[in-house]
Amino acid sequence: MREMAWAPARRGEGTQIQRARLTARALTGHGHALISGDLGAAIAALAPGAPLLGLYAAAPEGAHALRIARDRALLVTRAPLAAADGWRDGWCATCVDDGWTAIDVEGFDAPSALAQGTSANLAANSPSAAVLFAGLRCLLVRTEAGFRLHVETPWLEALLTWLDGA
Secondary structure, eight states, X not given: OGGGSOOOOOOSSEEEEEOSSOEEEEOOSOEEEEEEEOHHXXXXXHSTTOOEEOTTOBOOSSOEEEEEEXXXXXXXXXXXXXXXXXXXXXXXXXXXXXXXXXXXXXXXXXXXXXXXXXXXXXXXOOSOOEEEETTEEEEEEEOSSEEEEEEEGGGHHHHHHHHHHO
16 A cells, blocks of 8 residues: 555755765756757857766766767756757757756765666766666766766656665
């Protein structure tokens, strides 16, 4: 009968999970834009100097792009890029600020949750940040205190429920 007693869905902002050994916190105020085509030109136009990161790379505090495929990436910025939509000189950008959510996972149990969540070889230096984590398509990078998952917002509650049980 437990499957009939659903907890209310969590909002995609602030601290989501606060336990003694694991914390999951949604980043707020950041911008997300899907870019495709000439990634170098798109990044140069929208966030000059932003690095293009692969799987489990160290994410800087500032703007950065997470490679999804050879010609696709998620550009993460400190603030939304409302004017980014459209095709330009070999690349396209689509604002997806409400379509993706970033979750920082920290604490003593974060490495264990990471090991349980994915079987990907994190030391392989994959150029793509895309990974299956807890059965969900995510983009995975490292932070100073743990790791960050970018997940499509409709899957946020499923990810948080999994992390809450990890």
